[in-house]
Amino acid sequence: MxxxxxxxxxxxxxxxxxxxxxxxxxxxxxxxxxxxxxxxxxxxxxxxxxxxxxxxxxxxxxxxxxxxxxxxxxxxxxxxxxxxxxxxxxxxxxxxxxxxxxxxxxxxxxxxxxxxxxxxxxxxxxxxxxxxxxxxxxxxxxxxxxxxSKKPSPVKIQGLVGNTNQAEFGPIKIGDELILTSSKKPLIYKNNGLPFLGLYKARLKSPGEIEKLELFSANLLDANANEGTPAFSKDGNTMVFARGNSGKSKDPSPDVDLYISTKRDGNWSTPERLAISDSIGWDGSPAFSRDGKTLYFASNRRGGKGGLDLYRAPMDNSGRFGRPINLGSTINTRGNELFPYVSEDGKLYFSSDGHPSLGGLDMFVASRSGDDIQIEHLGIPINSVGDDFGLFLSDVSQGYFSSNRVGGKGDDDIYYFESTGAEDRWWSNEIMISESGEPAKVALYHLRTQIVNARNKPIANVKVGVKRNGEIQPVQFSDAEGYIDMMDLNPADQISFNASKEKYLTKRSEFLMDGREIPKQLLKKELTDTTFDHTITLNQAEVGEELGALFDVNPIYYDLDKSNIRPDAAAELDKIVQVLKDNPDISIELGSHTDARASASYNLKLSQRRAESAVKYIIEHGIEASRIKAKGYGETQLINGCSDGVDCSEEAHQENRRTEFKITDLND
Structure with a gap:
């Protein structure tokens, strides 16, 4: 055993x-x-x-x-x-x-x-x-x-009956309906654990109560993205809203853009991304001015004052938006400003955590008197230690806003407010004017524009078309020293030039006052006179010349093993289209390249597909096919050391995946 x-x-x-x-x-x-x-x-x-x-x-x-x-x-x-x-x-x-x-x-x-x-x-x-x-x-x-925190606002508020345990915010009242943003989609956004946001509507039982939420439009629905904060044109037939935060990128914040949709026969069209959106930034919370000719929105694009800034973009009669202009350092801070809203009397309401706020975002109103802008905090209870945002005024006595304050029903809730009858309410038509008793300090601005050649010598008799804030001005011709008439400027001016002369390439140029205004606290004299110099350089065309050296045009870039045109590339190709329209006597080559990964033969074919894709885009935008040549160079012209076997970052490889543009023929 x-x-x-x-x-x-x-x-x-x-x-x-x-x-x-x-x-x-x-x-x-x-x-x-x-x-x-x-x-x-x-x-x-x-x-x-x-x-x-x-x-x-x-x-x-x-x-x-x-x-x-x-x-x-x-x-x-x-x-x-x-x-x-x-x-x-x-x-x-x-x-x-x-x-x-x-x-x-x-x-x-x-x-x-x-x-x-x-x-x-x-x-x-x-x-x-x-x-x-x-x-x-x-x-x-x-x-x-x-x-x-001790300043009372002359309103009484109540949570909207119909708020859910999800998020509801950004209300807009149209007729007897409330259009709003809500987290009701089936899929979950992993950033905050809530369903993705979408656009919804609900009939108002009373000013403070809504019926069951319904999808606003199936044509505007992207199940795997956040969508919200719509803005409607004056006639109600154009809508701009924000879409993004798909969760597909490592950083969930940058991929938010503005989209536009129009209503035809009662149906909303498939949304299209607005060209004024920044391809690598956050653009959202749009709002139209009362006349519908200006779009306000928030963005963290480069060149701002801090985090999210407020911008405005003019819209012309054809529905195209001009270049966005920052609203300046009186309104924008080192913090975040967003959710603009323009009232009937022209006041700008917005939310900010950069101006003194009780906690997160507080709501403020900006009023203008001449060149002075006054910022006023809206007080409590309309502001709280939470985030307070998304104001909408139904009329002179009532409105809505959004908040994630303690005591709500969900993540963000909509609140209804109405006047308590106080005469000093912040949405009255009176504009507050500060009276310091000191003499006003004024700055006058002027623009002096000169046209020169590549050797910086003045060119006389250049025909210069001018647009000021989208409006066509009288045509001018440069004098013997290359100058056109000096212009007096306003702080928000956007000036566009189109300079042309025989034997020279026609060129467009812009001058923006955005960011050039002298802060009032820095003005030392009662009158400060400032002249800005703007130079437009005209070049004579030569075969083999790169367009990037002659115009404000950058190479376009592609994703790995792709030949499709990205939004940032489309913006550059639009510039090429304009150059070709302005200069009908030139033909160009689109030379495309790859990085060194994959075989040389495969890369040669891939680069040709890229060139042909860019050519197709230009042809579709009105340029004759005979003026454009597609040429693929594969990996034969790397612009850095990232050849076969070399360990390079993705950013370095990206530099090689490009298309460049050069003049191949002069048809004069």
Whole structure:
């Protein structure tokens, strides 16, 4: 009989416990790794769900708590982030900006003394100059914020009956219906864990109650994207709205653009992306002026004052939009300004977290008196420590707005408000004018335009067509020194020139006053006279010359192994179309290239497809096929060192996937 070792129950239990602990550790490690991946993809709600249990168990406490806090902040819920930031800070997480985040979280909860303490600690830590300025502005704003928290607004408000536990915001009243944005689509947006946003409508039972929400239009529905904040033209037949945040990119914020749709026979057309949208930025919350000739919207495109800025774009009689113009530093700040709304009396309402605000976004009104713009906070209860935005006035006594304040039914809710009868309501027709008693300081602006050749020598008798803010001005001819008449300018002017002369290439040029106005606080004299010089260079055409050297035209680029025309490429091809229309005597070659990946023979064919795709686009926009040649060069003309076998970044490979343009014939 074989010897059998006696059973030891203590050892058995010990092994079970150890095995369970090891299994749990492995599970936590896998969950933490997956959460980090979700965080990097911008899937913040998924990150919170996965990391919060780990943080509660103090698994890698400083990291898990930090990821929870950051996920709340980056998904616009910073008011919930405080306890997690505090633990991450206590455990020594290496982020010098934690005190700044804690300050914003405290402010979002109405704890202004805590916000002041964290801001001072942050400034004392000697961060970058840019962040110091940001924190100092917040610190300077706090006394005004505390005053605003005591400022009553002459309204009474109520949550709209019909709000759901999802998000509803951005209301617009048309007839007896409310058009709004709601998170009711079947698919989930992983950034915040809510269904994707869409456009919906509901009949009003009363001013403060709606019936069941219905889809606004099936033609405007993209199930895998957020859509919302519509703006309607004066006749109601044109609509601009925002679409994006598909969740397909690692950073969920940049892919938001403006789209336009028109109503024909009672149906809305398939939306088309507006050319004024920035291909790498966030463009949203559009609003038309009362006459329908100007579109206002928010954007974080380059050249702004801070985060999201407010812009305006003029619309001509054919429905085309001009170049967007920043509304300037009186309205725009280093923070975010969005959700513009223009009332019947021409006042601009908007939301901002850069002007002194109670917590997140607060609502403000901008009124103009001459060249002066006054900004007024709308007070409480219409503003709160939450995000307050999306104002719409039904008439002089009532309206709607949106908020995620405490006590709501869902994520964002719509609120109805009406006047309490006070005469000093902020939507009255009176414009507040400050009376400092000091002499007004005025700046006068002028534009001096000269036409020169490639050697910077003046050209006489050049025919110059001029448009001012879209309106055609009298044609001018340059004098012996190449100058046309000097123009007096207004702060928001947009001037377009079209200069032409025999034996020279016709050229278009623009001068914008946007960003050139001298801030009033910098004016030292009662009258400051400023003249801007603008030069237009005309070139004589030569075979082999690159168009990029003659006009404001950049190469166009392609995605890996693709030949389709991207939106950013279409914008450059539109410039080529205009150049060819302005200069009917030239023919050009579209030379296309690839990066070095794949075989040389395959790349040669791919580059030819790219060239032909660009040629097809130009022909479809009205240029004769005989004037354009498609030529593929494959990988034979790399513009950097990314040849076969060389390890390069995706950005470096992108530089090689291009199409360039050069003159091949002069048909004069």
């Amino acid at each position: 074989k010897f059998v070792k006696p059973f030891n129950s203590s050892i058995y239990l010990f092994l079970i416990v150890i095995t369970g602990m090891l299994s749990g550790c492995n599970y936590d490690a896998r969950l933490f790794k997956k959460a980090k991946q979700n965080f990097e993809l911008g899937e913040y709600e998924w990150t919170i769900r996965e990391v919060k249990p780990l943080a509660q168990r103090y698994y890698r406490a400083k990291e898990t708590n930090y990821f929870v806090a950051e996920s709340y902040r980056l998904s616009n819920r910073i008011q919930y982030a405080t306890p997690y930031y505090l633990i991450a800070k206590e455990k020594g997480y290496d982020d010098k900006n934690i005190n700044l985040h804690l300050a914003y979280a405290a402010k979002a909860n109405g704890k202004y003394a805590d916000a002041r303490k964290y801001l001072k600690e942050f400034i004392d830590s000697k961060p970058s100059r840019e962040l110091v300025v940001k924190a100092e502005i917040e610190l300077e704003n706090l006394p005004a914020v505390e005053e605003y």
